[in-house]
Amino acid sequence: MPDRIAPPDRIGMLRHLSPQQWKITSQEFDERRVHTAGEVISDRGVPLSHSLVLERGLVGRRILSGRQRVAKHYLVALQVPGDFVDLHAYPLGVLDHDIVAITDVTLAAIPHHRLSAIMAADQDLTRRLWSLTLVDAAIHRQWSLRNGTMRALQRVAHLFVELITRLDLAVGRAESYRLDLSQRHIGDACGLSSVHVNRILRDLREAGSCTYAKGVLVVTDRAALVQIAGFDDRYLYLPRV
Amino acid sequence: MPDRIAPPDRIGMLRHLSPQQWKITSQEFDERRVHTAGEVISDRGVPLSHSLVLERGLVGRRILSGRQRVAKHYLVALQVPGDFVDLHAYPLGVLDHDIVAITDVTLAAIPHHRLSAIMAADQDLTRRLWSLTLVDAAIHRQWSLRNGTMRALQRVAHLFVELITRLDLAVGRAESYRLDLSQRHIGDACGLSSVHVNRILRDLREAGSCTYAKGVLVVTDRAALVQIAGFDDRYLYLPRV
DNA sequence: CGCCCCTTTGAATCTAATCAAAAGCTGTGG
DNA sequence: CCACAGCTTTTGATTAGATTCAAAGGGGCG
Numbered sequence: 372m373p374d375r376i377a378p379p380d381r382i383g384m385l386r387h388l389s390p391q392q393w394k395i396t397s398q399e400f401d402e403r404r405v406h407t408a409g410e411v412i413s414d415r416g417v418p419l420s421h422s423l424v425l426e427r428g429l430v431g432r433r434i435l436s437g438r439q440r441v442a443k444h445y446l447v448a449l450q451v452p453g454d455f456v457d458l459h460a461y462p463l464g465v466l467d468h469d470i471v472a473i474t475d476v477t478l479a480a481i482p483h484h485r486l487s488a489i490m491a492a493d494q495d496l497t498r499r500l501w502s503l504t505l506v507d508a509a510i511h512r513q514w515s516l517r518n519g520t521m522r523a524l525q526r527v528a529h530l531f532v533e534l535i536t537r538l539d540l541a542v543g544r545a546e547s548y549r550l551d552l553s554q555r556h557i558g559d560a561c562g563l564s565s566v567h568v569n570r571i572l573r574d575l576r577e578a579g580s581c582t583y584a585k586g587v588l589v590v591t592d593r594a595a596l597v598q599i600a601g602f603d604d605r606y607l608y609l610p611r612v
Numbered sequence: 613m614p615d616r617i618a619p620p621d622r623i624g625m626l627r628h629l630s631p632q633q634w635k636i637t638s639q640e641f642d643e644r645r646v647h648t649a650g651e652v653i654s655d656r657g658v659p660l661s662h663s664l665v666l667e668r669g670l671v672g673r674r675i676l677s678g679r680q681r682v683a684k685h686y687l688v689a690l691q692v693p694g695d696f697v698d699l700h701a702y703p704l705g706v707l708d709h710d711i712v713a714i715t716d717v718t719l720a721a722i723p724h725h726r727l728s729a730i731m732a733a734d735q736d737l738t739r740r741l742w743s744l745t746l747v748d749a750a751i752h753r754q755w756s757l758r759n760g761t762m763r764a765l766q767r768v769a770h771l772f773v774e775l776i777t778r779l780d781l782a783v784g785r786a787e788s789y790r791l792d793l794s795q796r797h798i799g800d801a802c803g804l805s806s807v808h809v810n811r812i813l814r815d816l817r818e819a820g821s822c823t824y825a826k827g828v829l830v831v832t833d834r835a836a837l838v839q840i841a842g843f844d845d846r847y848l849y850l851p852r853v
Numbered sequence: 854c855g856c857c858c859c860t861t862t863g864a865a866t867c868t869a870a871t872c873a874a875a876a877g878c879t880g881t882g883g
Numbered sequence: 884c885c886a887c888a889g890c891t892t893t894t895g896a897t898t899a900g901a902t903t904c905a906a907a908g909g910g911g912c913g
Contacts, residue, residue, distance in 0.1 A: 416846070434753065436761045445761050447753040462743040467750050467847040487735070494732055501742050502703040508745065509708050511752035512675065512688040519759040519803030520677045520686050523901070553859065562760030567901055569861060584860095585910095605657070606708040764869070794891065808869055810893060825892095826878095 379479040383453020383541030386610040399485040406472040419460040421480040428476030433469045446560040453541040474551040518562040526561040528600035551586035620720040624694020624782030627851040640726040647713040654711045660701040662721040669717030687801040694782040715792040759803040767802040769841035792827035
């Protein structure tokens with residue numbers, strides 16, 4: 372019998388799997404990993420033999436843009452608890468981006484050969500795991516749209532609404548969220564300078580929709596924030612609860 | 613014996629499947645479709661029972677941004693011959709974007725239930741089809757990076773280099789490419805106004821790297837264009853040939 | 854205490870959007 | 884065959900949004 376760890380909870384996007392499917396899958400995790408804020412969890416181009424589920428904290432997927440003198444970071448994705456962070460490494464083998472811990476995080480790791488084994492026995496499970504990676508792709512499309520068509524205020528609002536919508540699913544609805552993103556992180560995700568993000572956060576505060584300070588987002592007027600963001604959650608393919 | 617059509621060629625990204633796998637898959641296509649430039653091939657939110665391989669022409673994936681008075685179009689992806697256009701509709705069932713014909717196109721359709729049948733018999737084929745959808749996701753990440761971090765000149769150059777790299781794989785290397793994208797299309801893909809795209813095309817021409825006129829891209833100095841784009845093809849996960 | 858990173862604000866600059874207008878092309882119908 | 888409508892391309896002028904540079908204040912940590 373191979374080594375096992377206590378299985379991760381079935382929360383957030385993992386609800387796309389049935390309870391039975393998650394029971395089978397979650398037993399195959401063999402390692403729990405802890406990283407502190409800022410650590411690089413895996414580097415682009417390195418072959419991976421495990422995939423990770425995020426249990427606690429926030430993880431970013433990062434591309435170093437323009438390998439000129441000043442390496443600028445750009446965030447192509449943020450993962451919340453209940454997300455597979457790098458399930459796409461299972462079919463692809465190697466990733467085109469780094470994975471970094473935004474906050475202190477804990478992750479559960481499952482070896483690809485075990486994934487392979489349980490998928491061989493359940494075609495529907497395969498289809499659902501595949502779907503999970505495609506929801507990520509849908510989110511990429513929306514980020515691309517965001518940075519391609521929206522002004523700064525809307526971009527930040529849209530990012531906020533996306534994150535709280537996903538967090539609602541993972542940890543329950545609240546009016547205050549500990550994101551622990553620096554203004555630089557927000558800029559890296561929205562294609563803005565951190566200076567400009569700062570001004571936008573002031574604008575959002577003065578508009579009375581939300582305040583962001585010390586890594587905590589307080590949503591004072593959710594409807595207003597959704598309105599500014601022009602947010603439509605269909606692209607998230609939220610599982611029924 | 614169900615109805616069949618002449619199988620599509622195994623070109624471009626389809627080379628991620630082995631010849632044997634493609635032989636099996638390509639026999640299951642049951643319909644060939646033709647659309648003229650500008651037609652909507654499928655609408656967001658509509659359940660799909662087939663997936664499509666692009667045989668000829670260019671297809672765009674489009675999101676209508678800001679459903680206010682003036683519906684603005686944004687292109688989240690462009691597909692070239694040899695691409696599955698909407699394989700992700702197989703696991704997802706429904707798409708979050710429209711699919712439109714940029715040029716006159718021909719497509720081959722395969723029903724999802726047949727895909728399901730052949731994947732049940734070949735786990736490696738499943739993994740490779742899954743990979744194809746993940747290469748699309750990697751391209752989304754790069755588009756997001758492009759619109760999030762690059763200035764207009766680099767964005768257009770990067771789009772051009774990406775497209776010709778993918779077309780090289782599908783139809784062979786050349787120094788001239790019939791893209792048939794209008795300047796508005798290029799703007800919709802790069803998050804720029806068509807007016808600005810026009811000026812950028814002039815800049816690229818005057819820089820001596822390429823000329824774009826009447827839908828035809830003539831690459832006069834490929835190295836210079838790649839240089840301007842800061843292009844690194846690793847994200848395309850190109851199959852060996 | 855001192856260092857470093859994050860936040861905040863101001864000023865100048867620059868990039869791209871917007872507004873406006875004309876020229877070129879294409880297909881249609883008289 | 885020509886006239887016209889509609890769309891794309893092109894250029895100019897103005898405006899708006901975001902970057903960059905600069906500098907100061909705050910907080911956490913060794």
